[in-house]
Amino acid sequence: MxxxxxxxxxxxxxxxxxxxxxxxxxxxxxxxxxxxxxxxxxxxxxxxxxxxxxxxxxxxxxxxxxxxxxxxxxxxxxxxxxxxxxxxxxxxEDMALMRHEEQVLETQNVLVDALNKRLRERATKHCERSDSSYTPSDEDSDTSRSSKFPSSWSISDYCISDMLNKFRNDCVKKYNHGEAMTRDELLTLNYTYLFSADGGRDCRAFIQLPEYVKRTLADELDQDDEFVFLDRSSKELCNEIEELMLLYPTHVPDQLDDIFQAVKDKAKETGLVIKVLKAIVAQYANRPDFTAMDEDVFSDTAFKPFFHTIVSSVPYCSRDGQFTQLDRRLQLRPDAMLSTTTNKNETLRCLVAEVKAPNRSSNGDFLKLAFEMKCALDTMIDHHVDNPYSLGIQVEGFTVRTYRMDLLYDHIYRMIHLRTFYLPRSAADFGVIKSAICSLLQVRKLLEELIKNIKSSRAPHPIADERKSWRRPTIFVPDQKY
Incomplete structure (x- = not known):
């Protein structure tokens, strides 16, 4: 103990x-x-x-x-x-600080509600006096554009933001009283809410949502964004390599290069899949003993053949090692990190990853990953990035989960679980490769889109300024206890 x-x-x-x-x-x-x-x-x-x-x-x-x-x-x-x-x-003293924060937030909410009420009344009077021949100017176009991004998250007439805020207030009280808390409850202290792929084990388990909201919420989260299945040639190649490794589990088959070349000549779009398979076969043909591996060796053997080939090879993307700090102000060092630069040559973190070997405890890795993703997202918002979001990967032994975090609504950081897939446990377990490649290809395409948004961001605009006001401080910093 x-x-x-x-x-x-x-x-x-x-x-x-x-x-x-x-x-x-x-x-x-x-x-x-x-x-x-x-x-x-x-x-x-x-x-x-x-x-x-x-x-x-x-x-x-x-x-x-x-x-x-x-x-x-x-x-x-x-x-x-x-x-x-x-x-x-x-x-x-800690409880007084928490109560002070709650009072400040309540005061802010009252002021914002009053301001919104005055603005609505003013807008209503303006509409009553408006001319039907009115033509919007460029300034009005910016206002119209900003209106597409409401500060509160609602589906039809149901306000999800209010329910999440109530859930967070309950969690803050539990934290102040020293009660045991789940990881979903601890996340809310930093205004972060987890939405899993199946919807059964996330923040939705703590709040009551109508059935029509639950049905619409899956489309709202957009967890299948940029996800595509492998083409026919890539599937056939993966199946053929799986069968060969079952026949020759201890060494690389002689006919492997001929198979790769034949498929490459037939379908050029399989080039990335061929690179992944070559890297994996080279590692698993040596029959690695994962039970004796530490975190670094396990990552090099089982995870990096996928990660380096598919994700970190994105153009304009640089790979940082585990000794690179996420932020100069924070003593945080993710196990892997991908970054890019703005037009002003400022470095922005786009993706963070946490890796644990099969024989190691990973209790605090998820909270650490969520904390790192929030820090990366806040930095993007501070640099006026259009449509900002951060990406995260958690490797827990042979189980891998991918995440995306955004801030589309006021003080609601949505940590969206995209996919769960598995790494091969041995050369006889290559049947999981197709799912792993598809899941990481989704991360690659989301990363490409994010880098494109970062590169195209120029001067600040009303939406970016409004989103900066939606940010909230990071109150809860996970430690070794969690």
């Missing part, structure tokens, strides 16, 4: 070089009195702290086979009282 403060406790128990060292619980509490407020996020009484940490101390001593006499509870009571008071004070 792990807990915050375990490293400090182990260091205290193991750093003494005295032969008959007896660890003192009193010394440990005294030495780390200032650290306890960082190890606890919810208030605890001195008695609770005494029971919790004395139990942890005894267990670690026993586990490390270090026997020693414990100090008395009375001696430590003053420490626990001070620590408890400081933890409670920190908790109250």
């Amino acid at each position: 792990t807990f915050k403060g375990l490293d400090a406790l182990l260091k205290f128990l193991l750093t003494s070089d005295k032969p008959n060292f007896k660890p003192s619980f009193n010394k440990f509490v005294s030495k780390h009195e200032d650290d306890f407020i960082e190890w606890h996020t919810t208030p605890k009484t001195p008695e609770e702290l005494e029971r919790l940490w004395s139990n942890r101390f005894r267990k670690e001593c026993k586990r490390l086979e270090k026997k020693g006499k414990m100090g008395t509870t009375n001696y430590r009571s003053n420490y626990w009282k001070r620590i408890s008071q400081r933890i409670t004070l920190r908790y109250k």
Whole structure:
């Protein structure tokens, strides 16, 4: 069992070089009195702290086979009282900050509603006095263009934005009270809402939507945008390679090059598929042992043959390694990242990826990915990119999920799950390749469209300025706890 403060406790128990060292619980509490407020996020009484940490101390001593006499509870009571008071004070400060933010947002909503009401009244009076022969000017055209992007997300007469805001307010209260939260609830702290492919395990599970809204929502999310199936020649080639690898699982078949060349001469559009298959066969013919691989080796063997060949080969796109920061202000380093430059030679992040090997825990990768996608999207909006969105890929062992995040409505960051596909587990598992190629081709086309939007963005326009006001700060930063 792990807990915050375990490293400090182990260091205290193991750093003494005295032969008959007896660890003192009193010394440990005294030495780390200032650290306890960082190890606890919810208030605890001195008695609770005494029971919790004395139990942890005894267990670690026993586990490390270090026997020693414990100090008395009375001696430590003053420490626990001070620590408890400081933890409670920190908790109250955090709650006060959250309440202040809620009050600020409520005030902003009231002001915006009042302003919108005055604008509607003014527009109604203007329409009553308007001339039927009126011809719109260029300025009015910009206003008309902006009206196509309503600030609230509604389907027919049903306002989805209101339901999502109510859901977020409930999540903020749960977070303030220290209650257990799902990943979908934690996302809402940053105004981010997950929409999965099947609609069963996302934010829609927490809100009540009418049936007609649910039916329309699938088209609204546009999860099939730019998705196409492989052409007939590419499918036949994938099937043929799958059969060959079943017959020759330990080495590359001699006739493989002849097959690739014959298909390439017959159908030139299969060139990208041929490159992917060549890269995969070269890796899997060596019968890799994925159970013994760390994150980097697994990524090079199973994921990068797909990713580098299909996605990161997009024109005007540069690939950044895992040691490149997402933003100079943030200590965030995605496992993979694709960027492009604006006409002013400013770098914008377009796609981020998080990779975990099959034998590693990936509990916090999804929240980290969502955080990184939001940061990338906010930067694009700050640079007035037309139709901005960010892309994300999460590799969780052999399972891969692709995402797109946009900000089409006021303070509603939609994290849309596009596809789920699988990486081959061995040379005998090449049947999953077709789905993997199709899913990543969708990401490639979305990336090409995004780079085109970035390159074509010039001067700021009303829509871009309005979208900048829709952004919201990133309040919740995921850590190792999640």
